[in-house]
Amino acid sequence: MPELPEVEVTRRSFADRIASAQILALRMGKPLRWPLGVLPQSLVGRYIFGVRRRGKYLLLDLDQGLLLLHLGMSGSLNFSPTQPDPGPHDHMDLVCDRGVLRLHDPRRFGAVVWAPSEDSPQAQKLLGRLGVEPLDGQFDVATFAQALKKRQSPIKQVLLAGDVVVGVGNIYASETLFLAGIRPTTRASRLTGPRVARLHAAIVQVLNRAVAQGGSSLKDFVNAEGRTGYFQLEAAVYGRAGEPCRVCASPIKSMVQGQRTTFYCTQCQKP
DNA sequence: CCATATACCTGGCAGC
DNA sequence: TGCTGCCAGGTATATG
Numbered sequence: 257m258p259e260l261p262e263v264e265v266t267r268r269s270f271a272d273r274i275a276s277a278q279i280l281a282l283r284m285g286k287p288l289r290w291p292l293g294v295l296p297q298s299l300v301g302r303y304i305f306g307v308r309r310r311g312k313y314l315l316l317d318l319d320q321g322l323l324l325l326h327l328g329m330s331g332s333l334n335f336s337p338t339q340p341d342p343g344p345h346d347h348m349d350l351v352c353d354r355g356v357l358r359l360h361d362p363r364r365f366g367a368v369v370w371a372p373s374e375d376s377p378q379a380q381k382l383l384g385r386l387g388v389e390p391l392d393g394q395f396d397v398a399t400f401a402q403a404l405k406k407r408q409s410p411i412k413q414v415l416l417a418g419d420v421v422v423g424v425g426n427i428y429a430s431e432t433l434f435l436a437g438i439r440p441t442t443r444a445s446r447l448t449g450p451r452v453a454r455l456h457a458a459i460v461q462v463l464n465r466a467v468a469q470g471g472s473s474l475k476d477f478v479n480a481e482g483r484t485g486y487f488q489l490e491a492a493v494y495g496r497a498g499e500p501c502r503v504c505a506s507p508i509k510s511m512v513q514g515q516r517t518t519f520y521c522t523q524c525q526k527p
Numbered sequence: 528c529c530a531t532a533t534a535c536c537t538g539g540c541a542g543c
Numbered sequence: 544t545g546c547t548g549c550c551a552g553g554t555a556t557a558t559g
Binding site: 529530531532533534535537538539540541542543 | 545546547548549550551553554555556557558559
């Protein structure tokens with residue numbers, strides 16, 4: 257579910273409300289992708305300074321260390337004043353004096369990990385190989401072009417790998433490549449300067465637009481206030497195989513790359 | 528170092 | 544209705 261826009265929308269929907277809260281209790285449900293890394297009891301009494309995002313991770317800064325949250329494929333967070341009885345897919349309740357942060361994740365690919373600092377081995381194991389943030393001004397065309405020159409894989413798979421630029425998942429990879437007019441199978445190293453520039457701009461534009469639309473709610477994504485997103489309504493290609501291209505009306509195609517489905521337009525996207 | 532396949536887990540849906 | 548197989552927004556890990 258959650259790519260950069262969904263994670264950022266989630267962050268914005270509760271960051272201000274949880275800031276400066278004190279943790280009163282922590283309930284963990286079924287196991288997630290990794291162990292918490294510390295006894296839940298030891299987090300009681302900690303203060304939450306704020307919530308940052310790195311790639312698709314959320315970082316809750318505490319007065320001692322930080323919590324790294326990942327939503328996996330099916331995760332969502334809810335932050336509310338009440339703590340209803342947990343359902344079978346509610347795997348964490350962070351009970352604070354300002355509300356309860358609940359992680360709901362049916363597939364349990366998500367994670368909640370405590371680390372003593374962002375530079376610690378525990379945190380760096382998860383964050384250490386992440387590429388540049390696309391929306392924070394550090395993402396420049398020249399560096400992007402340089403990184404792509406080294407990669408022989410299809411550009412779609414390079415975007416998904418997240419070690420060049422973070423946050424572009426399966427939906428937005430197809431969407432950005434459509435907007436840039438680039439066929440997803442094109443080898444990253446073969447992209448010319450102008451096409452890299454076009455892709456760079458498309459990534460920034462698509463991700464910003466998706467954040468503004470509250471993310472994509474294909475199935476069940478909701479932010480921490482329970483609200484769905486609307487970007488899926490304006491998706492150009494994702495999930496639209498067989499439907500007419502919104503630009504040229506030729507049928508949208510789909511294919512599989514690296515075990516993931518890619519959507520594209522044969523007319524609008526050139527190899 | 529790079530590229531690709533695999534595994535993790537559950538629910539929804541199409542097809543029979 | 545119920546079964547089976549397939550598909551799904553991610554990514555660490557293993558393997559070549």
